[in-house]
C-alpha cells in the first residue's frame with residue numbers, strides 16, 4: 602500500500618517533533634514515524650536543563666548561537682504550546698553553579714568574564730546571598746554564579762506538546778511505526794518504507810536520535826552518530842524544593858527533584874543500574890544534605906545521539922537528494938531544539954543550506970574532528 606506526505610520525519614523525539622511543529626506553522630504537512638511511542642528515546646529520559654551558557658562551547662559561535670537563539674525562542678514557544686493544549690512544564694527560574702573547591706572557583710570566575718558580556722544578567726553571588734536563596738545548600742558552598750534566564754523543561758511533556766500542537770495544524774504522527782528502509786529512485790530519496798507500506802515524500806528528515814547511525818546502512822555514506830547512554834533519577838522530600846537548578850539538581854513543577862546524569866559512552870540500552878542510582882543520590886545529597894532522607898521516586902535511562910565533535914549534524918546527505926539529517930545533539934538536544942527546528946524547517950522550505958553549513962555532515966570529511974568543549978557537562982558533577 603502506498604501513501605503520500607510532503608515531508609517524512611523519522612523519529613518522534615524532541616528533534617523530530619520540533620521540526621514537525623515548525624513545518625506545520627509554515628503549512629507544510631509532514632508525517633512523523635516513531636517506532637515506539639513519542640519521547641520513548643532520550644527525550645523522555647532527559648534532565649531538561651536549558652542552560653546554554655554552561656553546556657555549549659562559547660568559542661564555537663554557530664553552536665553557541667544556536668543555544669542562545671533557543672533560549673530566546675523558548676518563552677513564546679511554550680506559550681503557543683500551552684495554548685494548543687499541553688503544558689510542556691517550562692520553568693524559567695534560573696540556574697546556579699556553586700564553588701565547592703579552588704578549581705571550580707577559578708573556572709567559574711574565568712567564565713564569568715565572558716558570561717557577563719552576554720548582557721543576560723549572569724552574576725556572582727556570595728555565600729550570604731547563596732544561603733538566603735538556598736538555605737539547605739551544603740556548608741561547603743562558598744558562593745557561585747547565577748544565570749537568571751536558565752530554565753528547565755519536562756522532556757516527555759514538551760515532546761508531546763509539540764506533537765499535539767502540530768497535529769492541530771495538520772501533522773500526522775504514526776506511533777509503533779518503524780521505518781525499515783528508504784524508498785529511492787536513482788540518487789533521490791522519495792520516501793520511507795514501513796511494515797504498513799511505503800510513504801512517498803517530497804523530503805525525508807532523519808531525526809532518529811542515537812539510532813540515526815543505524816540508518817547509514819540505507820546509504821553508501823557514513824552517518825557518524827554514536828550512542829551515549831544517560832541515566833537520571835527523581836527524588837522527593839516533602840517541604841523542600843530548590844528555588845532554581847543548582848548544578849544538575851532540577852526542581853520539577855510537581856514538587857519533585859531531578860538529579861542528573863550519567864554519561865556512559867558507547868552503551869546502547871535503557872537498563873537502570875544500582876551504581877548509577879547511588880552515584881546520583883550521593884551527588885544530590887552532596888549539594889543538598891537535607892536530601893539524605895528523601896524518598897526515591899523513579900529512575901530513567903536514555904541514549905543520547907553523539908557526534909564526533911559534539912555538535913549536531915544538520916542538513917543534506919552528500920550525493921543524495923530529497924533527504925537530510927537532524928541528529929547528534931548529544932547532551933544539549935533540549936536546549937537546542939527550538940533553533941534546530943527553525944534552521945531545518947527553513948532549509949526544508951527553501952532548499953537554502955547556507956545557515957546549516959557549520960553543522961553539515963561534510964565537516965567530517967575535510968577536517969580532523971575535535972571534541973567540543975563544554976564548561977559543565979552533567980557528567981562533571983555526577984559521574
Ligand SMILES: Cc1cc2nc3c(=O)[nH]c(=O)nc-3n(C[C@H](O)[C@H](O)[C@H](O)COP(=O)(O)OP(=O)(O)OC[C@H]3O[C@@H](n4cnc5c(N)ncnc54)[C@H](O)[C@@H]3O)c2cc1C
Nearest residue numbers: 612614616636642643644648650780810831933934935936
Ligand atoms: C539522562 C539524560 C539527561 C539529559 N539532560 C539534558 C539536559 O539537561 N538538557 C539538554 O538539552 N539535553 C539533555 N539530554 C540530551 C537530550 O535529551 C537529547 O539530546 C535529545 O533528547 C535527543 O533528541 P532526539 O529527538 O534526537 O532523540 P530521541 O529522543 O532519542 O528520539 C529519537 C526517536 O527516534 C525513534 N526511532 C529511531 N529509529 C527509528 C526508525 N527506524 N523508525 C521510527 N522511529 C525511529 C526512537 O524510537 C526515538 O523515539 C539528556 C539526555 C539524557 C539521556
